Amino acid sequence: MSLVLVVDDEPQIRRALRTSLEAHGYQVSTVGTGEEGVVGAAEQDPDLLLLDLGLPDIDGTEVIRRVRAFSDVPVIVLSVREGQTDKVAALDAGADDYVTKPFGMEELLARARAAMRRKQPEEPTLPVQRFGELEVDLARRLVTRDGEQIHLTPTEYGLLEALVTNPGKLLTHQWLLRKVWGQGYGTETTYLRTYVRALRKKLGDDAQAPALIVTEPGVGYRWVAEAN
Amino acid sequence: MSLVLVVDDEPQIRRALRTSLEAHGYQVSTVGTGEEGVVGAAEQDPDLLLLDLGLPDIDGTEVIRRVRAFSDVPVIVLSVREGQTDKVAALDAGADDYVTKPFGMEELLARARAAMRRKQPEEPTLPVQRFGELEVDLARRLVTRDGEQIHLTPTEYGLLEALVTNPGKLLTHQWLLRKVWGQGYGTETTYLRTYVRALRKKLGDDAQAPALIVTEPGVGYRWVAEAN
DNA sequence: GCGCGGCGTGAAGATCGCGTGAAAGCCCTG
DNA sequence: CAGGGCTTTCACGCGATCTTCACGCCGCGC
Numbered sequence: 001m002s003l004v005l006v007v008d009d010e011p012q013i014r015r016a017l018r019t020s021l022e023a024h025g026y027q028v029s030t031v032g033t034g035e036e037g038v039v040g041a042a043e044q045d046p047d048l049l050l051l052d053l054g055l056p057d058i059d060g061t062e063v064i065r066r067v068r069a070f071s072d073v074p075v076i077v078l079s080v081r082e083g084q085t086d087k088v089a090a091l092d093a094g095a096d097d098y099v100t101k102p103f104g105m106e107e108l109l110a111r112a113r114a115a116m117r118r119k120q121p122e123e124p125t126l127p128v129q130r131f132g133e134l135e136v137d138l139a140r141r142l143v144t145r146d147g148e149q150i151h152l153t154p155t156e157y158g159l160l161e162a163l164v165t166n167p168g169k170l171l172t173h174q175w176l177l178r179k180v181w182g183q184g185y186g187t188e189t190t191y192l193r194t195y196v197r198a199l200r201k202k203l204g205d206d207a208q209a210p211a212l213i214v215t216e217p218g219v220g221y222r223w224v225a226e227a228n
Numbered sequence: 229m230s231l232v233l234v235v236d237d238e239p240q241i242r243r244a245l246r247t248s249l250e251a252h253g254y255q256v257s258t259v260g261t262g263e264e265g266v267v268g269a270a271e272q273d274p275d276l277l278l279l280d281l282g283l284p285d286i287d288g289t290e291v292i293r294r295v296r297a298f299s300d301v302p303v304i305v306l307s308v309r310e311g312q313t314d315k316v317a318a319l320d321a322g323a324d325d326y327v328t329k330p331f332g333m334e335e336l337l338a339r340a341r342a343a344m345r346r347k348q349p350e351e352p353t354l355p356v357q358r359f360g361e362l363e364v365d366l367a368r369r370l371v372t373r374d375g376e377q378i379h380l381t382p383t384e385y386g387l388l389e390a391l392v393t394n395p396g397k398l399l400t401h402q403w404l405l406r407k408v409w410g411q412g413y414g415t416e417t418t419y420l421r422t423y424v425r426a427l428r429k430k431l432g433d434d435a436q437a438p439a440l441i442v443t444e445p446g447v448g449y450r451w452v453a454e455a456n
Numbered sequence: 457g458c459g460c461g462g463c464g465t466g467a468a469g470a471t472c473g474c475g476t477g478a479a480a481g482c483c484c485t486g
Numbered sequence: 487c488a489g490g491g492c493t494t495t496c497a498c499g500c501g502a503t504c505t506t507c508a509c510g511c512c513g514c515g516c
Contacts, residue, residue, distance in 0.1 A: 141447075446473065
């Protein structure tokens with residue numbers, strides 16, 4: 001969930017923004033002064049800054065400048081001032097957008113989406129996991145061994161993903177069943193036996209001397225391979 | 229020097245923008261239709277796109293979508309329309325900013341600076357992709373095989389674009405349906421079967437031994453061709 | 457030493473999803 | 487209003503996948 005920091009000295013505007021933003025699934029934090037805004041931007045590391053220009057303490061452009069000293073967070077300025085000079089000053093200080101009050105909530109939300117979309121480095125590119133000659137690419141959903149691609153069925157892949165993303169942890173039968181098969185499951189340990197076996201076979205693991213998936217009798221399974 | 233591509237059908241606006249932009253040290257290129265705009269964005273690789281929404285040929289948001297298929301260039305929309313819905317549509321299609329006419333030149337220049345400042349060194353998809361004898365021109369929406377042009381229906385092209393712009397990645401049924409058919413879709417896997425088959429046939433791929441589109445049973449499809 | 461529960465193994469039946477072919481609906485143009 | 491292109495829908499056959507079952511083995515407690 002994305003965190004939005006609202007900086008405005010008027011309580012009713014803070015409340016209105018909070019309501020609308022939270023209704024659209026954002027987490028909202030509000031402060032009333034520029035000073036608090038700069039500190040909040042540093043401490044809370046928000047995904048978006050909504051900044052009113054008419055603050056009592058510091059000038060809005062100054063807030064932007066100070067925030068820009070340490071953060072690239074998208075900043076959208078809200079203001080009653082129509083003047084071009086204010087807009088130019090705010091934008092050149094480092095703001096990403098400038099919206100004049102009164103503004104439509106839909107428009108503001110769209111501009112917020114646009115601003116946040118840009119800052120995303122796409123996907124945090126979860127790295128390809130390597131375990132010896134085994135390679136698991138969660139992003140592309142590809143598994144290779146000795147350079148050869150291994151075909152996994154959806155269930156097999158789901159199980160492998162659950163294991164690999166929880167390395168070293170003991171995953172109980174119930175937890176795995178719920179994770180891979182869905183909420184309604186939890187007792188079908190024969191499924192697990194069947195699919196753990198299929199995985200071991202395809203990944204080249206040996207149940208008697210496992211290097212990847214260890215059986216914890218009566219409890220569950222554990223992914224023990226060391227990433228390298 | 230930064231290159232700005234202006235897309236507007238009114239010559240006097242083109243001239244006005246050119247004058248102001250050149251006076252501020254920008255190199256300016258202008259075109260009058262959405263089609264030329266998309267192609268220009270591909271061939272000239274501008275640092276900024278100024279796009280009028282009221283174009284004679286293609287809808288403005290469609291121009292944005294097409295450009296976004298291969299480029300992350302900042303896009304600022306210019307429009308006479310005040311309506312929020314237009315703004316939201318344009319911003320969600322991928323625009324960076326939306327300025328309503330009449331606008332002040334100083335403000336536009338400031339917004340342009342802000343938009344370009346954000347530009348990050350990212351690897352854009354090449355507008356023309358080649359896969360062996362297959363060539364996909366994302367800017368002109370042209371597909372050729374052995375030099376022969378292949379005719380694709382809009383849906384077929386949309387599907388191909390979704391695949392080609394996400395090479396190697398497993399695209400789930402739901403993701404593809406939402407991307408190509410729209411938000412309301414997600415379960416109509418028969419559509420996918422029908423159109424994947426049509427694409428394979430037209431592109432010369434074989435479902436049994438696919439070189440372009442691989443089926444991931446129960447999950448989705450994957451574009452596996454290597455660009456060259 | 458013996459019974460028992462849990463596991464690995466093998467395999468079989470049921471089910472699902474895919475590719476295929478085709479046809480019906482829809483929309484725009486002539 | 488007739489035609490053609492495009493989209494949506496349906497039925498079928500087949501192979502892959504999921505589910506289920508039976509059996510033997512091992513470790514553990516009695």
